[in-house]
Amino acid sequence: xxxxxxxxxxxxxxxxxxxxxxxxxxxxxxxxxxxxxxxxxxxxxxxxxxxxxxxxxxxxxxxxxxxxxxxxxxxxxxxxxxxxxxxxxxxxxxxxxxxxxxxxxxxxxxxxxxxxxxxxxxxxxxxxxxxxxxxxxxxxxxxxxxxxxxxxxxxxxxxxxxxxxxxxxxxxxxxxxxxxxxxxxxxxxxxxxxxxxxxxxxxxxxxxxxxxxxxxxxxxxxxxxxxxxxxxxxxxxxxxxxxxxxxxxxxxxxxxxxxxxxxxxxxxxxxxxxxxxxxxxxxxxxxxxxxxxxxxxxxxxxxxxxxxxxxxxxxxxxxxxxxxxxxxxxxxxxxxxxxx
Numbered sequence: 001x002x003x004x005x006x007x008x009x010x011x012x013x014x015x016x017x018x019x020x021x022x023x024x025x026x027x028x029x030x031x032x033x034x035x036x037x038x039x040x041x042x043x044x045x046x047x048x049x050x051x052x053x054x055x056x057x058x059x060x061x062x063x064x065x066x067x068x069x070x071x072x073x074x075x076x077x078x079x080x081x082x083x084x085x086x087x088x089x090x091x092x093x094x095x096x097x098x099x100x101x102x103x104x105x106x107x108x109x110x111x112x113x114x115x116x117x118x119x120x121x122x123x124x125x126x127x128x129x130x131x132x133x134x135x136x137x138x139x140x141x142x143x144x145x146x147x148x149x150x151x152x153x154x155x156x157x158x159x160x161x162x163x164x165x166x167x168x169x170x171x172x173x174x175x176x177x178x179x180x181x182x183x184x185x186x187x188x189x190x191x192x193x194x195x196x197x198x199x200x201x202x203x204x205x206x207x208x209x210x211x212x213x214x215x216x217x218x219x220x221x222x223x224x225x226x227x228x229x230x231x232x233x234x235x236x237x238x239x240x241x242x243x244x245x246x247x248x249x250x251x252x253x254x255x256x257x258x259x260x261x262x263x264x265x266x267x268x269x270x271x272x273x274x275x276x277x278x279x280x281x282x283x284x285x286x287x288x289x290x291x292x293x294x295x296x297x298x299x300x301x302x303x304x305x306x307x308x309x310x311x312x313x314x315x316x317x318x319x320x321x322x323x324x325x326x327x328x329x330x331x332x333x334x335x336x337x338x339x340x
Contacts, residue, residue: 007077008035009045010054014066014074018315021243023063068280068314071292075277075318082319084327088116096331102126102155106231109308109332114234116324119312120256122295124266125229126154126305126336133184133192133222138177138214143167148214150221152189154300154336162217164210172207176214189222230262237312244290244313251287256311261285266295266307275326280314292316298329300336308332 012033016024026042029035035042046064049055054070057063066074084092095112099105106123113121131152139147144167150158168176179202183195196215203211235256238249245252255261265285275296281289288311295309309325 005035005037006045006049007073008033009042010049010066010070010074011077013046013049013055013064014071017065018317021315023058023065025063028063066314068282071279071314071318072282075279078319078322082323084323089327092116092327092331096328096335099335102157105155105332105335107233109328110231110233113308113310113324113328114237116328117310117312117317117321118234118237118240119310119316119321120232120234120237121308121310122230122232122262122266123308123332124263124306125231126152126156126300131156131305132186132188134186136177136181136184136218138173138180140168140170140173143169146173146214148217148221150218154305158221160217160221162214164213166206166209168210172203172210176203176211180214180218184218192222193219230259230266232256232262234310241313241315244315248290252291255285255287265293265311266309275322276309277318277322290314292318294318294321294325296325296329298336299333305336 012029013024026039029042030039055064056067099108110121110123131154134153135151137149144164146162148160148162184192200208200211278293291311292314293311295307297304297307
């Protein structure tokens, strides 16, 4: 048996099982695929694939189904990712181009990706450590309360209410806004602390308590937080794959409810802008060992700022899913780049 023919048989088994969710037998392979060999030869090939742990027989007298290892070989040996149609590309572009801000981009992206793949879609907000300050706004609400707004170059908007122990008049708010903007606009968020370290001391003594409160709130806003945000959509799609989880879809749903689990999931697949596929037990997150996760980074300009992807059963249309994930990531990156 040649390696090429063995891979062809494995590819046919994966494709048929994904399409039918029925164990695949040698007779059906002969009928559905032009493999150019006899059923007896295919049976020998299947026996060899089973010995290698790439396919398994779920019960006696049944056909074969791919194992996690079999899916891995299938994915690693894909000659090409299934291209999206022109209509699909136009639909992605028109849907995402209508986004009005970063939250809208994130929401539209996960909704679209879950619809394209019929899986659970996830997207991580751009990391603050990779962002720079585009604009700072400080608006007085009451004499002892102000609203601080930080807008980053990725379109992320952070708002905080500042409570002060002394009153701030319009003149102080204006001067403080101007000096903060001069110090931090265009600076990376990780450098903001150094840029405002001596700012409080440049104001009059009686103004310093209010200035210190604003600066402290600014620092709380821009420092990298552990609770980075992940948005997801399409969890209801898992209901269509109950049999794939052996009736135990609940652990998957429980895992998806935890933001830290989602961050860990995306963190484990982080590899720049390279497409990553983790199959079955390659996912070490508890409750997700019966799933596959396809992720890729999306970039602002030349810099990858976060990850997006989909999660579903291991019986997944890998070529189509990989194409959709990659396409949506490219569109998200283009939108963020245009917003700079």
